[in-house]
Amino acid sequence: MLRSFFIALSTNAALRKFSESSSVGRRVSRRFVAGTTVAEAAAVAEALNHEGIAVTLDCLGESVLQVSQAEESAAAYQRTLFEIHARGLNANVSLKLTQMGMDIGGPGAGPALAERIVGELVAQAATDNNFVRIDMEGSQYTEATVQMTERLYAQYPGCVGTVLQAYLYRTEADMERLFAKGIRIRLCKGAYKEDADKAFPEKAHVDANYVKLMKRAVTSGVYCGIATHDEAIVDQLCRFVESGGTSKDAFEFQMLYGIRRDLQRKLVQQGYRVRVYVPFGTEWYPYFMRRLAERPANVLFLIKNFFRS
Ligand code: FDA
Numbered sequence: 001m002l003r004s005f006f007i008a009l010s011t012n013a014a015l016r017k018f019s020e021s022s023s024v025g026r027r028v029s030r031r032f033v034a035g036t037t038v039a040e041a042a043a044v045a046e047a048l049n050h051e052g053i054a055v056t057l058d059c060l061g062e063s064v065l066q067v068s069q070a071e072e073s074a075a076a077y078q079r080t081l082f083e084i085h086a087r088g089l090n091a092n093v094s095l096k097l098t099q100m101g102m103d104i105g106g107p108g109a110g111p112a113l114a115e116r117i118v119g120e121l122v123a124q125a126a127t128d129n130n131f132v133r134i135d136m137e138g139s140q141y142t143e144a145t146v147q148m149t150e151r152l153y154a155q156y157p158g159c160v161g162t163v164l165q166a167y168l169y170r171t172e173a174d175m176e177r178l179f180a181k182g183i184r185i186r187l188c189k190g191a192y193k194e195d196a197d198k199a200f201p202e203k204a205h206v207d208a209n210y211v212k213l214m215k216r217a218v219t220s221g222v223y224c225g226i227a228t229h230d231e232a233i234v235d236q237l238c239r240f241v242e243s244g245g246t247s248k249d250a251f252e253f254q255m256l257y258g259i260r261r262d263l264q265r266k267l268v269q270q271g272y273r274v275r276v277y278v279p280f281g282t283e284w285y286p287y288f289m290r291r292l293a294e295r296p297a298n299v300l301f302l303i304k305n306f307f308r309s
Contacts, residue, residue, distance in 0.1 A: 003293045007193040010289035011063075019285050028302055029284040032258045032291050033060070038076070041280035042083050044257070045091045052268045053276050054252065055091035056133060057084070060281035061099040067109055070101030074117040076281070078124060085128040092131040094277060095121070097145055115148055118160075122152050126159040131184075133225075136163035138192040139199070146174055153183050163227075165190030166210035167199040175213060179220045186225035186254060187217055191290045211236060218246040225275065227254035231263060238270070248272055256291070 009015060019025035026036075034044040038059075045055040059076040061069075077093055084091045101113035122132045134149055136142065149162040161184035164171045168190065178185055189206050190199065200206045211233060217224040218237065226237060234253065241248055252273035255264050267274050279287055292298045 002296050002299070004193060006289050006293035006299075007191075010286045010293070016285040020282060025285070029288050031298075031301065032256065032279065032288055033284045034257055034278045034280045036280065036282050038079050038083050038280070041080070041278055042087055042089065044278055044280075045084075045089050046087065048276055048278070049090045051265065053264060053274050055089065056094045056254070056275055056277050057091055058094045058135075058277060058279040058287075060279050060287055061283045062096045062137070062286055063098045063103060064101060065104060067101060067104060067113065070099070070104065070109075070113055070117060073099045074121065077121050081121065081124050081128060081130060084130065091278075092133060093121070093125070094133040094135050096135045096137055097141060097148070098137055102141065102144070111144060111148070115151070118148065119152055119155070122156045122160045126156045130159070132160050133186060134160065134162045136165055136188075136190075139168060139194055142168065142170065142174070146178065149178070149183060150181060153181060157182070161185055163188055164213070165199075166213055167194060167206045169198065169200070171209070171213060172216075175216065175220075179217075179222050182222055184223055184225070185217065186227050187213055188227040189230075191294070207233065215240065215245070218251045221250075224251050225254040226251050227277075229255055229260040229263065231260075234263065234267070238272075259291075 034041045041057055045057060048055050057080050059073065059080055061073050064070050064073065077095060080093055095118065097114045100117040101109055102111055104110055104113065118132065118134065125132045134145055136145055145162055149160060152160045163186045164174055166187060166189050175185060187210065189210055200209060207230070210228065214226055214233070214237060228234065240246060248271055252275050253267055254275045254277060257276055257278045264274050264276060292302065
């Protein structure tokens with residue numbers, strides 16, 4: 001119930017505008033967002049790197065409706081890639097296709113615009129020996145995202161990958177399709193509202209599918225990201241490694257900034273690779289609402305902070 005409620009709120013344009021412009025909203029969002037500028041995000045990335053944690057930087061934004069906004073997003077990512085290179089950070093970038101104009105109608109817009117922008121960013125990353133991860137959004141974008149990743153990978157092998165969501169029935173086939181080409185994936189459970197004809201409605205089934213796909217991913221020979229804070233699943237993978245099922249360098253754990261910092265550090269101490277997803281920027285509202293949807297306790301945190309202000 002709460003999950004659906006917050007996911008529905010995450011797409012409310014009026015609430016988004018109000019929240020992103022309010023000082024209380026900005027303060028509360030800092031629970032999951034590293035700051036508003038590239039410099040702030042780079043400082044967070046540097047600190048994480050010192051602890052042995054790799055980073056992926058997300059310049060927040062999604063569902064843009066004007067070409068100029070998509071071009072601004074592109075410029076923000078160009079600066080971010082430049083900053084990563086200049087500071088020698090152990091970091092790559094994660095971006096969303098709807099941030100790059102995927103939904104905009106008209107000539108020179110839509111998927112063609114998104115592919116041009118992302119292609120230019122992947123080219124920049126390739127020059128720096130870096131990597132662009134295309135995040136996965138709602139299932140209406142899955143096929144287009146997989147196809148675009150395949151085309152860009154053919155041009156820039158090793159420099160682009162995408163995300164697959166364990167809640168979707170189609171993911172097992174998508175995984176095989178991408179692994180056959182050597183394309184790196186991040187496996188997550190999935191953060192959007194999906195109908196039962198596309199996604200497992202029961203959390204227990206999503207978790208079971210996650211474990212099944214995770215074992216396939218870490219034995220595929222293609223380096224992959226295991227993105228979860230689910231300690232039971234993390235433990236299962238650690239036991240799988242200890243029993244010789246795979247090696248620690250076949251994958252990296254990935255977690256979100258501000259969530260389960262204790263677990264991130266424990267895994268690093270145990271010799272696992274860990275990467276933290278660090279979002280930054282002023283357009284934090286939809287990302288923040290999805291984090292509330294994932295864990296009702298976060299709503300209590302929000303309420304407490306609201307009344308403190
Ligand atoms: P689950 O939701 O079962 O939570 C397990 C435990 O983790 C909870 O009991 C709690 O302790 C902790 N936890 C989880 N979420 C929390 C939160 N918000 N606040 C506090 N604690 C929390 N999704 C997507 O659709 N497309 C994408 O591209 C990505 N990308 C992505 C990158 C990375 C690095 C991560 C970690 C996740 C994503 N996701 C995503 C989000 C993902 O789909 C999923 O919604 C969240 O990771 C929550 O699922 P868990 O696997 O953590 O398990």
